[in-house]
Amino acid sequence: MDNIAGQNQGNRVLVNITMLVLVLLWLLPSIGLFVSSFRDRDQIANSGWWMSPFTVDLNFRARSSSDDMVEQNGIFVIEGNVFTDPSVAGRFPDGEGTIGAFGPTARDLDAFAPGETAEMPRGGTLTVEADGSYRIEHDEPFARGPAIFFQALTPPAFTLDNYRTVLFADGMDRAFINTLTVAIPATIIPILIAAFAAYALAWMDFPGRGLLIAAVVGLLVVPLQLALVPLLNLHTSIGIGQSFLGIWLAHTGFGLPLAVYLLRNYMVGLPRDIIEGAKVDGATDFQIFVRIILPLSFPALASFAIFQFLWTWNDLLVAKVFLPSGSASQVMTVKIADDLLGSRGGDWGILATAAFVSIAVPLVVFFTMQRYLVRGLLAGSVK
Amino acid sequence: MPPVIQGIITIIVGVGGCVGYFYASNWVLDKVIFPAKGPNTGRNINRANQVRPWLFLFPAMFALGLYLAYPVVGSFVRSLFDRSGDNFIGLGNYIDLFSESTFRTAVRNNLLWVLVVPAMATFIGLVVAQLSDRLSWGNIAKSLIFMPMAISFVGASLIWRFVYAPDADLGIINSIRDSMGLAVLDPLQVRFWNNFFLMFILVWIQTGFAMVILSAALRGIPEETIEAAIIDGANAFQVFFKIKVPQIMGTIVVVWTTITILVLKVFDIVYTMTGGNFGTHILPSYMMTYMFRDDGRATAVAFVIMILVLPVMIWNIRQARKEMR
Known part of the structure; x- marks a missing residue:
């Protein structure tokens, strides 16, 4: 028996480790994005996000000033401290720091230890002490102060600048509002239409009901791609064109099969007694639907609403086709995929922040409504 | 008109329109076409109940038909024409x-x-x-x-x-x-x-x-x-x-x-x-x-x-x- 118990414990550890690895694999990429959105461009380029909580060596460039030049015994000398240079002051607010290494050119940035003396490429010598004070000597006067490249220990720092840029300066605020404008009507309208149809398919008897349900199941899998060209042409010919109205209609149409299917599956499961009892009492179908079915179906309505909201919020394809491409009506996904990735392809901080802003709302919806989402998934798939 | 206001109006019109449609169509069916009174009360109720499912289904079926069923055919037909859409080229595109x-x-x-x-x-x-x-x-x-x-x-x-x-x-x-x-x-x-x-x-x-x-x-x-x-x-x-x-x-x-x-x-x-x-x-x-x-x-x-x-x-x-x- 001991043996079996031991084995179980071993298994338990193994299970824990496997799950931990999986969870980390699933979580780390998102954390990377989240952390990166709080780092500025230089930090992102210089060290991985996983180093951000630690004090690390970062690369900097300071410029000495020829105004500080003095002549001592025929030698021209510039003295100063790299940490007081305005271009690095942002990272060293006290004007103090510790030099890890330095060099006279960007390529030799870590060639010299503090206290050593380096030959400058244009003649003269450069000495940088650990506390950042430097001394440049040359037998000719300097036209302009030479640049000093150095590595310094930098404490962790996070910034909200990316958010400021993304939210207020980059048109992302507009895209955010556009996304909301697309998502909310496109969520509410199909629910209503689908609820009536689902009730008819679940509780009313009429010829061809089975066929209609089969048709809905079939339409559930029709690829969106098929609809793009014919519908855009249709919209153009009836004067809707590429517009918000067009995308609402499109999302309504594309969301309906799932809505009808989910709601019907749920409504069929409601107790027959209640509905028949109401009918005996003289309630009409319309009254039964409004007074009994709708309130009882709230969980299913909520779960479809979550699906549809996530889907319309996250959608790129429908927005690219049915909305005009100008920045006035861009939604966030289009803005990120077409605008930011193109023009700011190298600015990872801005990209990360924009992505996180677009992800934030679905995540909030997701974590607050997870219960309904799971219920909806189960109703939609397992029957 | 800013899209936000347009959106709010759409929600109101859309939701109101849906509710109005269902309510009004049921009312017309029960009171005007097949009133549940007079000599044919029983027959009228039965007929109304035969029509009602289609009233409930109509908006969904219309949208599904237009946005998903029609495109299957529409796309296939379009794919048989060339870039301009005027010349039939059979399976040329494929x-x-x-x-x-x-x-x-x-x-x-x-x-x-x-x-x-x-x-x-x-x-x-x-x-x-x-x-x-x-x-x-x-x-x-x-x-x-x-x-x-x-x-x-x-x-x-x-x-x-x-x-x-x-x-x-x-x-x-x-x-x-x-x-x-x-x-x-x-x-x-x-x-x-x-x-x-x-x-x-x-x-x-x-x-x-x-x-x-x-x-x-x-x-x-x-x-x-x-x-x-x-x-x-x-x-x-x-x-x-x-x-x-x-x-x-x-x-x-x-x-x-x-x-x-x-x-x-x-x-x-x-x-x-x-x-x-x-x-x-x-x-x-x-x-x-x-x-x-x-x-x-x-x-x-x-x-x-x-x-x-x-x-x-x-x-x-x-x-x-x-x-x-």
Whole structure:
């Protein structure tokens, strides 16, 4: 028996480790994005996000000033401290720091230890002490102060600048509002239409009901791609064109099969007694639907609403086709995929922040409504 | 008019219109066309009840017909015409497509996606569902693995661009390679295998879906079957693969087909990650290269996707009909 118990414990550890690895694999990429959105461009380029909580060596460039030049015994000398240079002051607010290494050119940035003396490429010598004070000597006067490249220990720092840029300066605020404008009507309208149809398919008897349900199941899998060209042409010919109205209609149409299917599956499961009892009492179908079915179906309505909201919020394809491409009506996904990735392809901080802003709302919806989402998934798939 | 106000008006008009339509049409049916009074009361009530389902169904059927059923036919017809839409060229677009090497690559990649993504997502989902049931922190683990479901494909692509970034100070993969002394490489430019790196993004998103459904199915398995197997001396693996998996096979197939359908729709990942370069096009992304430029070609590609979906569609309808009986 001991043996079996031991084995179980071993298994338990193994299970824990496997799950931990999986969870980390699933979580780390998102954390990377989240952390990166709080780092500025230089930090992102210089060290991985996983180093951000630690004090690390970062690369900097300071410029000495020829105004500080003095002549001592025929030698021209510039003295100063790299940490007081305005271009690095942002990272060293006290004007103090510790030099890890330095060099006279960007390529030799870590060639010299503090206290050593380096030959400058244009003649003269450069000495940088650990506390950042430097001394440049040359037998000719300097036209302009030479640049000093150095590595310094930098404490962790996070910034909200990316958010400021993304939210207020980059048109992302507009895209955010556009996304909301697309998502909310496109969520509410199909629910209503689908609820009536689902009730008819679940509780009313009429010829061809089975066929209609089969048709809905079939339409559930029709690829969106098929609809793009014919519908855009249709919209153009009836004067809707590429517009918000067009995308609402499109999302309504594309969301309906799932809505009808989910709601019907749920409504069929409601107790027959209640509905028949109401009918005996003289309630009409319309009254039964409004007074009994709708309130009882709230969980299913909520779960479809979550699906549809996530889907319309996250959608790129429908927005690219049915909305005009100008920045006035861009939604966030289009803005990120077409605008930011193109023009700011190298600015990872801005990209990360924009992505996180677009992800934030679905995540909030997701974590607050997870219960309904799971219920909806189960109703939609397992029957 | 700003779109926000337009949106609010649309909500009011839309919701009001729907409610108004249903209420008014029922009222007209009951009071005007077939009033429940006079000499034909009984017959009128019966007739009204025969018409009513169609009143309830009409808006949904109209929208479904216009937005999903009509495009199947419309796209096919359009794909038989040339770029301008005036000249009938039969299967010309399809023939041209199949002679393009990019299209053939896209078809091959798409088949790979259809094979790999559902298999991996279902398998990992199943493993997580099984393992997390036995953990004290299982629910938290499930929540975290489920989370990518809420993230857009574009957002997920950006997240993974960071992971794959060809820079040891940016991408975690290259950072690990760097610490092992390997040269930096761009995973997205490694021919053929880059497809799998893209697929993994979708697996990452969809595993949570598989996990949630399979976890519910696993809980539904009768305890007795498992106890009996344990008494007969089955070990954990045997219980899992020989007792549990066969009992939830139906659910596994449903999850598998659902993810398969999704795979055939997703163009966002390829579009944001590589734009189809380096041999990574799949049919949906390939279609977008023709969208707005050549409707004939675009619809032809879309119809090829439809043909790929068809087996799943037929199977789904059959399942649904079986359940109704």
